[in-house]
Every structure is written in structure tokens, then in C-alpha cells.
Amino acid sequence: MRGLPEDPERQTQHQKHRSWVKKATAAFFFVVLVMIGITLAESCFLTPASNRRQKSSHLSPEEEALLRSRCPYMEKIVPQPGFENSTVFLGDEYKKHSVKVWGDMIRIPTQSYDLMGPIDEDPRWQIFAEFEKYLNATFPVFTERAELEHVNTYGLVYILTGSDLSKKPILLTGHQDVVPVPDNTVSRWTHPPFSGHFDGQYMWGRGSADCKNTVSAIFEALESLCSQDFHPKRTVVVALGFDEEASGYVGARNIGKYLENRFGRDSFLMLLDEGGAIVEDVYGVDLALPDTGEKGRVNVVDLETTGGHSSVPPPHTSVGIMSELITTLESSPFPLQLEPSSPFYTQLQCMARFSNSSMPNSLRADIVSLAKDPEAKNRVLELQSRDLYTKYLFSTSQAADIFDGGSKSNALPEQVSAQINYRIDVGSSVKEVQDKVEGIVRQIAHKYGLGVKGFSAYQQGFDPIPKGGFTLSVTDALEPAPVTDVTENPTWALLAGTIRHVFEDDGSVLGSANREIVVSPSLTTANTDTRHYWDLTPNIYRFNPVRMNYFVNIHAVDEHVLVDAHLETVAFYYDFVQNADCFDE
Numbered sequence: 001m002r003g004l005p006e007d008p009e010r011q012t013q014h015q016k017h018r019s020w021v022k023k024a025t026a027a028f029f030f031v032v033l034v035m036i037g038i039t040l041a042e043s044c045f046l047t048p049a050s051n052r053r054q055k056s057s058h059l060s061p062e063e064e065a066l067l068r069s070r071c072p073y074m075e076k077i078v079p080q081p082g083f084e085n086s087t088v089f090l091g092d093e094y095k096k097h098s099v100k101v102w103g104d105m106i107r108i109p110t111q112s113y114d115l116m117g118p119i120d121e122d123p124r125w126q127i128f129a130e131f132e133k134y135l136n137a138t139f140p141v142f143t144e145r146a147e148l149e150h151v152n153t154y155g156l157v158y159i160l161t162g163s164d165l166s167k168k169p170i171l172l173t174g175h176q177d178v179v180p181v182p183d184n185t186v187s188r189w190t191h192p193p194f195s196g197h198f199d200g201q202y203m204w205g206r207g208s209a210d211c212k213n214t215v216s217a218i219f220e221a222l223e224s225l226c227s228q229d230f231h232p233k234r235t236v237v238v239a240l241g242f243d244e245e246a247s248g249y250v251g252a253r254n255i256g257k258y259l260e261n262r263f264g265r266d267s268f269l270m271l272l273d274e275g276g277a278i279v280e281d282v283y284g285v286d287l288a289l290p291d292t293g294e295k296g297r298v299n300v301v302d303l304e305t306t307g308g309h310s311s312v313p314p315p316h317t318s319v320g321i322m323s324e325l326i327t328t329l330e331s332s333p334f335p336l337q338l339e340p341s342s343p344f345y346t347q348l349q350c351m352a353r354f355s356n357s358s359m360p361n362s363l364r365a366d367i368v369s370l371a372k373d374p375e376a377k378n379r380v381l382e383l384q385s386r387d388l389y390t391k392y393l394f395s396t397s398q399a400a401d402i403f404d405g406g407s408k409s410n411a412l413p414e415q416v417s418a419q420i421n422y423r424i425d426v427g428s429s430v431k432e433v434q435d436k437v438e439g440i441v442r443q444i445a446h447k448y449g450l451g452v453k454g455f456s457a458y459q460q461g462f463d464p465i466p467k468g469g470f471t472l473s474v475t476d477a478l479e480p481a482p483v484t485d486v487t488e489n490p491t492w493a494l495l496a497g498t499i500r501h502v503f504e505d506d507g508s509v510l511g512s513a514n515r516e517i518v519v520s521p522s523l524t525t526a527n528t529d530t531r532h533y534w535d536l537t538p539n540i541y542r543f544n545p546v547r548m549n550y551f552v553n554i555h556a557v558d559e560h561v562l563v564d565a566h567l568e569t570v571a572f573y574y575d576f577v578q579n580a581d582c583f584d585e
């Protein structure tokens, strides 16, 4: 049935009204879409819904809540579409390329030694010129686009300046040098130490693990991004020292000063250097452990006494007295201590929260009660200290490494020196170590009527000759690093989220399907170049994005790394740089 015709005038008005509503609606949705677009463009993260499983445990709801607050769940962070997916690095075609460029890097024997002469005098430094040439020739797109600054000749700082200078730069660091290969160990290598030999699975050679895998991966990732016309908003700085294995006094120390002069104190969003890795299957959990702290260190002690003929010796010679001092020190180890501010404390909480039933319920309950139950704490520390690698994550270590004294079999030793090396726990300090050592030295000195020249000033009772005494002096003192606080720290979310995405989602042959990675802060007992970068940012992370099981014989004969594991490292830096670029501070 036909209806009545509408009044033409009314019809027009109605149409006009409808058309206005349509336009307004369209405009509204357009604005909404633009706003969504802007939000995405600014934050540019896609965070898929959480699917993390809570492991079974026998904890109460309150205890579960406590663990969740101490070891928060970190969302994955996936780069925005725009560049090739990082899975491209995991294929056979890319592998061939990576084997070539990474192998070439290992073939440059950039050994650094503890005692080296000035840069312009000692020819052993010259190898680093070759290393720079290699970088610029192998990664031409990135190195041409980035500004290169030489610091103290061989320190290399590449700066890829971003379009938005209000965003704090990120700093990616590593070292060009490797520990030397002593001549008498060369024959023990399965493949020559600087051959960069690829056996079909593993890359062999000094530096393959420490740390040319990360240095190569950083450059491989940036080369790939720049080849896809990546122009970052946030400045990316890559800094490479060249004597990290000899404490970084020539390289990183000067680079640190240079970066502070150029960019200022606290001028970087975050710093990522070598450090902890991904440890698989700890109570059923794969733990990614960026180190948010680093122990300090200090060496001490000398003894000087009267000499004489060894046919008429006193009951104890300097050698005997110094030996007694060392055994006394060794029988008085530093206490085990673990405070909530320690990265290892948080690591334990993460293990308790996410481990499977292979963790005994009693241990899980003790970890939850660490802060309030001293007996539970003692049980945890006792258990953890059975493994020496774990023990020194919560105590200061002490090692008498060098003992030197006497020169002739018929003369009493007039001078004996010992180097006792301490790696200082994050809860302690150089001063605390000195006070303890000095207390014990004074006991021994008193027993033998000797003087003591203490750490701080000339002390009473010190009478160099004829009785003699101890001289306490410090070499290579370094306080424990400031601990990066990860609580509600967005840079931690950025790092952890990228780790989870790459190592869970990229479908590597190495990770079991759908196996979750728990990202937890940890502590390094060794030292890195970051000791020279403390003033650049409070957000310092030491992390080697690699699965530890495929990372073999670091610093030793037959150092080698699985190439598939290295490819994951490349994928990590590639996604990390993109995620950091879109990151809202």
C-alpha cells in the first residue's frame, strides 16, 4: 500500500535535519577515530590481554596478594605495525647473514689487558681502529646516518638523533674488547679462538658470548631498522667502551664523562648494558633476569716487618703472621643478609609466585614470610647459600687472591703483601668492609706487637722499623651500584614487556610453545661498564637478551653461543628500539 505523499517543504527540512545528524555523527566518529589514532601514535603499544596462569600453590589469598604486589605481572609490549616483524630474524635466510657479520666481528682479536701503556704508545690498542672500520663497513646505513663521536681515540659513541628532542634518549652499551686468550690455552680450543667458526649450530670464539653477541645484535637491529627508513622520534645512543675487561678506566669512564657533558646528568630515559640472561626451568619457570644492581669491590693489605738471617728467626715471620691474618679473615665470613631493597629479594618473590609444584610448599611459604619471620628467613638463606653462585647474591664475598713475600731462602721476609678481593653486597659499603678488615688486622697486630696504618689516616702505634706493622691500603674501590627501583617504573614495564613479547611470541625454535617468561630483577656479582654511567640515568639495566643454556664457556676455553639464540637477541633489540621510540614517559 502506498502512503500519503509528504509535504515537500517538511520533507526537505526533515532531510536537512537527517543530513545534519549524519554529518555530526560522522564528525563525532571522525574525531574519536583521530583521537584513538593520536593515542595509538603516541603510546603506540598493543598489549594483548593477559593470559598468565597463576601457578598452583598452597598459599592463602592474603599471601597470594602479597606476592602479586612484590612481583607484579608485566604485560607484553608489541611494536606498532610499520616495520617488518621481528620473526624475520629467526629464519634461515637471515641466519646466513648474521653468521657472516657476527663471525667477522669475532675474527677481530680485540683483546684488552690489565696493564696497558698509553693509547698512543702501546701498539696493542691499534686493533680497535680495525674494529671501528669493520662496524662502519658492515653496517653502512646505520653508521652513515648516525653521528659518530670518538672518545679517547677508540671509544665509540653513535648518536641517531630523534625528531623529538623533548624525549629522553635511550642508551645501549657494550664493549669492543674481549678477555685475552693466553698462548698456552690456544691448543685446547676445539676451533681457534678468533676463527669465528660456525659449526652449523654454534658460533665459536673469544667474545662470542662476552659480549660480541650483544654488540653485533645491536648493530644488526639498527641496520635493519634504518634500512627500512626508520627515523626515530627518540634519540638512540650506542656507546662502546674498549677496556671493560680491565675495569673501563680508559674507555667507559671517558665515555661517561662525554655523555654527561653533552646530554647532562639524568638525561637518559634508561640504559641497557650486558648482564643477566634468561635462565630456564627454575622450579618450572623460565626467568629473565635483568640485573638492577651490581656489587661493589675493593682490594686490601700489606705487611712490613724487620728482616734478618733465617738461621735465627723469630717464632713467626712476616709470612706466618700474614698467613694467620688471612686464615682469621677467612674464618670470619660476612653475614648473609637480605633486605626487601635487594634485587634478589624480589627475584625470590617472583620464583615463589610463578614456580610450579616442584617448589616445595614450605619454601614458598618461607619466601612469602621473609620480611616478618626471622626463622623463615634463616631457612631460606641457608638453603640458597648452599649454591655459591646464589650465596653471593646476598653476602659480601672475600677471596685472598695474591700473596707475595720473601725473596731469598736465607733471609727473613721483610715485606709481605696480600691482595684480598671483596665483592661488596648491595646492602653494604666499602667502609663496612674496611672497618671489619681493620678490626681483625688490629687483633693480629696487637698479638705480635705490630703497628697498624689504617685505611683512613696515619695511626698511633705504627712503627715501620724495627718492629714493623700492617699497612692497609685500598685499590680499585667501588661502592655497590645504586639499585634501580622497578616498582611502578615505566622503564621496567618497557623492558619486561619487550622481553616477554620477543621470547614468548616470536615462535623461536628454542622456547617451548606458549612457555611464559617471568621477568624479575636480579643482581650481578661481577662489574660492568655501567659503573661509569651511574649519573646518566637512575634506570640502569644489565641484561643479555639470550637464553643462558645456549651460552657456553664465557671467559674460558671454547667460548661459543648457539646462533639461533643470537637471532633472538637481534629480534629483542629490534623490537626494543621500536617500543622505546613510542614510549610515553
Ligand SMILES: [Zn+2]
Pocket: 175, 210, 211, 244, 274
Ligand atoms: Zn662483558
